[in-house]
Amino acid sequence: MLRGHGCRSSDATMRPMPSRLQQRASKRFRREGFEIIIVDTSGRHKQETALFEEMEQLDRALEPDHIIFVMDGSIGQAAFDQARAFRQRVRVGSVILTKMDGHARGGGALSAVAATRSPIIFLGTGEHLDDLEEFQVQSFVGRLLGLGDVRGLVSTIAEANLENPDEEQMSRISQGILTLRDMQMQYTNVLRLGPLSKVASMMPGMAEMLPKGSEKEAQTRVRNMLVILDSMNREELDETSSVRWDDSRKRRIARGSGRSIQEVDEVLTQYKLISKAWSRMGKNMKHLLQTAHGGVGHAGGLNSVPNVGSMEQHMQRMMDPRMLQQFGGGPGALQRMMQQLMSGRATITPRR
Numbered sequence: 001m002l003r004g005h006g007c008r009s010s011d012a013t014m015r016p017m018p019s020r021l022q023q024r025a026s027k028r029f030r031r032e033g034f035e036i037i038i039v040d041t042s043g044r045h046k047q048e049t050a051l052f053e054e055m056e057q058l059d060r061a062l063e064p065d066h067i068i069f070v071m072d073g074s075i076g077q078a079a080f081d082q083a084r085a086f087r088q089r090v091r092v093g094s095v096i097l098t099k100m101d102g103h104a105r106g107g108g109a110l111s112a113v114a115a116t117r118s119p120i121i122f123l124g125t126g127e128h129l130d131d132l133e134e135f136q137v138q139s140f141v142g143r144l145l146g147l148g149d150v151r152g153l154v155s156t157i158a159e160a161n162l163e164n165p166d167e168e169q170m171s172r173i174s175q176g177i178l179t180l181r182d183m184q185m186q187y188t189n190v191l192r193l194g195p196l197s198k199v200a201s202m203m204p205g206m207a208e209m210l211p212k213g214s215e216k217e218a219q220t221r222v223r224n225m226l227v228i229l230d231s232m233n234r235e236e237l238d239e240t241s242s243v244r245w246d247d248s249r250k251r252r253i254a255r256g257s258g259r260s261i262q263e264v265d266e267v268l269t270q271y272k273l274i275s276k277a278w279s280r281m282g283k284n285m286k287h288l289l290q291t292a293h294g295g296v297g298h299a300g301g302l303n304s305v306p307n308v309g310s311m312e313q314h315m316q317r318m319m320d321p322r323m324l325q326q327f328g329g330g331p332g333a334l335q336r337m338m339q340q341l342m343s344g345r346a347t348i349t350p351r352r
C-alpha cells in the first residue's frame with residue numbers, strides 16, 4: 001500500500017512529485033509480479049485545489065483499473081458536493097462508506113451514490129480490518145429508516161451460534177410484541193457479539209437506548225441490567241405486560257440482584273422504550289424477518305420492502321433535492337433511485 005502523505009504539489013521543487021514517485025513504485029511492483037497494487041492517497045476535500053490537482057496527476061500517471069471513493073458516512077448532505085467534485089475530476093468506480101457504526105444513518109450515502117453514479121461496495125463499521133462489511137442493500141435501507149437490520153442481526157446470531165429466538169418468540173416478535181425475556185436475550189447476545197454500538201445498530205430502537213459514554217461503561221451498564229433481569233421470575237420475564245410492577249416486587253428484584261430500586265426502574269423504562277419501538281414496526285418487522293429466514297439476498301427488488309410510500313417520505317426528507325435531478329427529476333425520480341438502489345445491480349445508472 002502506498003500513501004501520498006505530506007507530498008503537496010507546492011513541494012514539487014524540493015521533492016519528487018507524488019505522481020512520479022507512485023509511477024516509479026508502481027512500475028517496480030509490476031516488474032516484481034504483484035497483481036494488486038493499492039495506492040492510498042491522503043484524505044482531501046474539494047476546497048483543497050492543490051490536492052485535487054495532485055489526484056488528477058496521479059490518475060494520469062498510474063491509469064488505475066479502479067478508483068474507490070472512500071467517504072466518511074457521517075458527513076451527511078455535504079456528501080453530495082464532495083462526491084460530485086471527485087467524480088468530476090477522476091473516474092470514480094465505487095464507494096466505501098466508513099463510520100457507519102456511529103450515529104450516521106447513511107443519508108449521505110445516497111448522496112454519494114447519486115453524485116458518483118457508482119455502487120457502494122463496502123461499509124466501514126469499526127476501526128479494524130474485519131469491520132469492513134460487504135454492502136447489503138436491504139440491511140442498509142433498514143438501518144437508514146431506523147428499522148434496524150433484522151436480516152443482519154438474524155444472520156449474525158446464526159453465525160455466532162448465539163441464543164436464537166424459538167418459533168413462538170419469533171412469531172410474537174414479528175408482530176412487534178416484546179417481553180422482558182426477549183430483552184434479556186437481546187442484551188445477552190449483544191454482550192457476546194462484541195462492540196455494543198455495532199450490534200445495537202442492527203436492532204430497532206437499541207442504538208438510542210444504549211448508555212452513552214465509553215464502550216467499557218456501556219458494557220458494565222448492560223451487565224448490570226442483565227443481573228437485574230436474572231433476578232426476575234418466569235412470570236415477570238414472559239408475561240411482562242400483565243405483571244403489576246409495584247414497589248414490593250421491585251424491592252425483591254433489587255435485593256436479589258444487589259442493585260438499587262432506581263436501577264430496576266431504569267430496566268423497566270428501557271423495556272418500555274424498546275418494546276414501543278418494536279411495536280411501531282409491526283408489519284414491517286414481520287416482513288423483514290420472513291425475508292431474513294427465506295435467505296433472500298439483495299435482489300428482492302422494490303416489492304420486497306414493505307410500506308414503500310412511507311419509506312419514500314422518509315428518504316425524501318433526508319435527501320438533497322439535486323440528487324433527484326440525477327435521476328431525471330420529476331415525481332418518479334425518487335422511485336427510480338430507490339428501485340436502482342434496491343435492485344442489487346452493480347451500478348446505478350441515472351436516467352437521462
Ligand SMILES: Nc1nc2c(ncn2[C@@H]2O[C@H](COP(=O)(O)OP(=O)(O)OP(=O)(O)O)[C@@H](O)[C@H]2O)c(=O)[nH]1
Pocket residue numbers: 041042043044097098099100101102123124125126127128
Ligand atoms: N469507528 C470507526 N472508526 C473508523 C472507521 N474508519 C476509520 N476509522 C478511524 O478513523 C481514523 C482515521 O482513519 P484513516 O483510515 O487513517 O483515515 P484516512 O482518511 O485514510 O486518513 P488520511 O489518509 O490520513 O487522511 C482512525 O482512527 C480509524 O481507526 C469506521 O468505519 N468506524
